[in-house]
Structure formats: structure tokens, C-alpha cells
Amino acid sequence: MKKRITIKDIARELNIHHSTVSRALRNDPRVNEKTRDLVLSFAQKHEYQINMNAVQLRGTGNNAIALIVPNINHSFFSDIVSKLTNLAYEKGYVISVFQSNEKYLQEKEIINTIIQHNFAGVIVSIAKDTVNSDHFRLLQKFGIPVVFFDRVCEDINSPKVLVNNFDITFSATEHLINKGYKRIAHITGTTEINVFRDRHRGYIAAIQKHELAYKNPIVVTDEFTMDLGKKIFSDLVDSQNTPDSIICSSIHLTMGILSETRKRKINVPNDLGLITFGNILASEIIQPQISSIEQPEAEIAELSFELLEKLITDKNSLNINEDKVVKSQLIIRESC
Amino acid sequence: MKKRITIKDIARELNIHHSTVSRALRNDPRVNEKTRDLVLSFAQKHEYQINMNAVQLRGTGNNAIALIVPNINHSFFSDIVSKLTNLAYEKGYVISVFQSNEKYLQEKEIINTIIQHNFAGVIVSIAKDTVNSDHFRLLQKFGIPVVFFDRVCEDINSPKVLVNNFDITFSATEHLINKGYKRIAHITGTTEINVFRDRHRGYIAAIQKHELAYKNPIVVTDEFTMDLGKKIFSDLVDSQNTPDSIICSSIHLTMGILSETRKRKINVPNDLGLITFGNILASEIIQPQISSIEQPEAEIAELSFELLEKLITDKNSLNINEDKVVKSQLIIRESC
């Protein structure tokens, strides 16, 4: 391993001052063309690479963005991580990805790490566990801008990119009602989180508008797994409160439900109507094809990045507070 | 936004030297208990956060790991990214994720960024595009250890975590043969990459062992999308060389194939046997259930991280060169 070459090394070899080398490398017009060429060719020949730690310590040019998501291996988030990584990279930023694993405590630790590493900004979708937003306020105290997407903290003055969960759930519920379903269940996450609360409200609003007598069961779960989907559905079927249709907040849960309908010979859509949130990779292949509410991942990623970049460059635009709402799409297939 | 507090600020307030503060914060035994407590409580009260840029510039304690994958939104990789992120975080490392988008050029740029940011180590699965490994050698020149997983550079002296692609494809092919399939096609990626080459060889080896007369079509594609899967399969069916079974290297391609079998009323497994690489989330639900070769993502992540950590801490163990081979699993379901 060879020692890393620095601008001082270059300066010494070329018998000039290192400040001149620094300027030459950044194409500062104040340095003579001949010396600049000299420096550049020398640098290239010796594989000079700037030390960003020094640059960032100096305070100039911080190009690191932190991205916090509850789970990376979840198609909604992995899509967004992927898109954001590309967007940021194109603009010269480096993205570090953190995973809260849905835990508030981990989220807090991550925030500390982010402050310590002097990230230029943060894009985050919060953990299900998170009710307190002091840690994000701490971030702001340190001058690090935050953009929230999808799952957001509501009691904080920071830009947010939201999905039209109320409206779309209202529409989805109404669609089921119009199709003749009368006993509509809703399986979703904790109402502490805006996403699930909004869906919940949209669902309730539609139910109330159509004055359905059925006492609709709402199942709140804090884990989204296939196995749990099976269990929840079994319990529903075995109860005296069996629904004739379900709006489900998670693909994984929906998979469990489907698997269970197969086992119990329950016909979808005749015995059970089904609408799920999320984009199923296999949606074309699963039969019946599942109606779903597709999330606009690309748009979310673009908007979030755009907002954050604005905050990073114009620190004074930090008072952006109008929430951006992007539209998800209800795609009716064969399951209802 | 308040100014960030530094050890010098603390020192000034407490009328001691900043070096003492530095030691106190890191529990150096050389500092008096009373002063340490004083420093610690002051630091906590004023929300002191260490500046890692300074630490890293100083040369001590670099805790940043870079992870390069071709695509994050690909369940195989997103699983590994997720697992690695957690593993690394537990051990006090920060993970930055980069996406080569299967492009050699982007991979090269990423390497430069990694050098410039002084990452402690790199874990990488290379782009389909990548044939040259000079950029990884450059990394090594700068003393940054690299661990390859799955898709690796073979002409470089660095630890690699591989999957038993030859064996498993051999088994899969033989399984199809034993089931009576005689016209087995293989759809896979470029043989420039070890993963696909090994699968290719395993497939050929099984074919040759059983002396199948059929001139088996091998389709090499450089993109793995559902649409392409449809097209490739259509072309195969419409050719005079129609296979009676397929081993496919990508879930997405397999989805396309399945979709096309539905449209053409081709019965799986009777008219077409099918085995795919990768873990299908919906495998329980899709009918027929698809036989698949499941990838040991967790094991890959753990092994890769373990190797890298060893390299980071014991720079002299850099001559580890024995490749680790982990086993994927052939799960026979209903599609063959």
C-alpha cells in the first residue's frame, strides 16, 4: 500500500505552494495556465484523490445525504432507496442508508450518527414505533435539514411528501360498497402513524357515508408478515363477524390472506373481495389478479430529493412547510 | 441554528485544556475522575456531538463501509443490503450504499468517490458490464480492503463469497431430466460474469452427462425484466426449437414466462417444466407453485461482513484468498 498523495506532496515536487495546487485543481482562474496544466498532469499521473474528510472538516462542500427507512427489503422502500440513490448520485451527492427496523430507539441512535458525521441533509420515513420527534428537532438544531416522506412526524416544521391515503382509501372502500360488498374489514397498522390513520379515516368516512349497518372490524397490527396475514384472516373467518371483503394495508399480509383463502376454498372475489396497498411484482400472474393501490415511488423519491436539495442550498428556504401530496392509484383487477 | 459545540469550547468553559477534554470523553484512564465527570456532564448538557470528519481526517477510527450493488430494488440485493446494514450498524459501522446500475463506468466513478471519502472497506457485487478490475485494484492500492460477493472479479486477490451455482444448476437440470423433460432451455445472463458462467457450465455438464440429443437453446440476455421474459419465451415457442422445460436465472424473466404461458394456454408443468433462480415472495400463492433455487442471502451478508471486518482490523490478514462458497437450495414445487 502506497502512501496517499496530497496537495502538499504535489506542491513539494513541483516547487510551488500547496495553496496554488489547491486552486489549480479546482480550476481557479487566478492560477497561471502553465502551472495549472503542470499540476493537473502531475496529479493524474500520481493518481491523486482529494480527501473529502479534510474538505468537509474545513466546512466547504458537504455532499453526504442520509436516508432513513424502516426496512430496506420492502419493495416500497427499496424502490425509493434505489431511485433516491440514483438521483443523489447524479447530482454529486453520496447517500448513506440507515434502517430503523421500525424501532424508535434505533432511529434516535441513527440521528446521533448523522449529526456526528455532518451529513448535509436527511430524508426519512419514520418507524412505526416513533411517537416523539425530538430527535428530528435536534437534527434541525444542528442545522441539518430534514425531509419526511410517507410516514411523517406531524408536529415538526419540515417539508413532507405525503400520499393521498385518505382519498384513495375512501375510493377503494366506496368501490367495494358499490360492488355490493356489505361487510368490509380493514387490516392496517397503528393509527399513531399518519399513513395508517389517514387510511383508517378514509375507510370510516366511506362506511359512514353509505350508512353500512355492519359493525366493521378493523384489525390493527404492528407487524406485516405473511404468517400474520394468515392468522389474522383465520381469526376473522372463525369469528361471528366474518367480513365479505377486506382492504389490506400490506402486501405481505395480503399474501397470507390469499394463501388462507386457497386452503379454505374461499372464492375471491365471490366470497371475499380484496384490495391491497402496494405493487405486487407478481400481480399479473396471481389468479385472481389482485386489485391494488399502487404507490408512486418514483414521484415520492423525486419530490423528496428536490425538496431536500433546495433546503441544502438555500438554508433560508427552510420555512417551506406546505406538504406535498402525491397520488396513489387504485387499480381494479379481478379480486373485487 | 446554534453553533456546534466542540471540545475546545468545553475546554474553555471549564478552564482546562482541550486535550484533557478529548481524553475525558473517551474515558482515558489518565484523566482524573472528577474532571472527567465534569466534562461528561457538561458535554451532555450542551448536547456535544463529536465531529467524525475531524476524527477521520486525523486518521484514527474510520467506521464507514461502502456497499456497491448493481440494483437495490431487486429482492436478492435488497435483502443483502438490509442484512448488511443491520450487521454493520450493530458493530458501529456506517454503511453507504451505491448502485452501479449494472454499468462499469458508474462503478468506476463510485470507486473514486469511495477513495475520496476514505471508506474503511468495501463490499461489492459487480455490474454485468464489468470486465476490467483495475478500479478495484486501485482501491487496494489506497489500502482499502474489498470483499466480493456473488458476482465477483476473478483476477484479483481479494476474498470472495460465492454461491454454488455450478452444482445447483447441475442438480436442477438433472432433476428436470429425471422427470422426463428432454428439451431443456436455459435463460441466463452474460457468461462474462462468474455467476452466469457457472450456471451455464453446470447446465451443460448435466446435459452432457445424460447425452441429450436435443440441441438445447441457451438464451443470454443482459436485462432481467418481465417484458423481456415474455418476449424471449414467445420467441422460443415460436421457433422450431421449442423447449419442454426451462431453467431461468431471474425471477422477473420467469414472471414474464408465466404470464405468457397463461396467455397461450400452455400448461405448467405438463407442457413446460420450470425452475427459477431466486426467492419468489408470492411463491405460495402462484399456481402452480414454482420450483426455485433459493439464495442464502443472510449467509452471504454475514460472511461478507465478517471477512471485511477481519480485513479492516487486521490489515495483514489481507492475503486471505480462499473463496467461501455458500449453498443455495433447490426447492421442488409444482412447476416441474
Added chain:
DNA sequence: TTTATTTTTGCACACGTTTGTATTTTTGAA
């Protein structure tokens, strides 16, 4: 007390850049 020993703290420099200012060199006009 005095001296030796141990514990604790301070000093100064280093890490690799950037940048305002001062200094030198070059250029052009008188």
C-alpha cells in the same frame, strides 16, 4: 522537610484542505 514516584494536565503539532491577505513577478503604459 526533602526527594522520588505517580498521577494529572498542558503544550504543540499533525491530519489535508480552503481562503483572505500579503508578497512577488509579470505586463503594459508613460
Added chain:
DNA sequence: TTCAAAAATACAAACGTGTGCAAAAATAAA
């Protein structure tokens, strides 16, 4: 030539930490 203006370069300080070494303070031994 001489002098002013412009161009090019050098100087020095700063960013926040960590560390070897010296100095000081506290403790123990004589």
C-alpha cells in the same frame, strides 16, 4: 528606464481531534 496596474504565487490561519512528550501537581517514601 520607471512606475503603476495586473497577474500569479506565497503565507498563514483555520476547521476539530488525537497523541507523544513535557510540565505540573499530588502523593508517597525517606
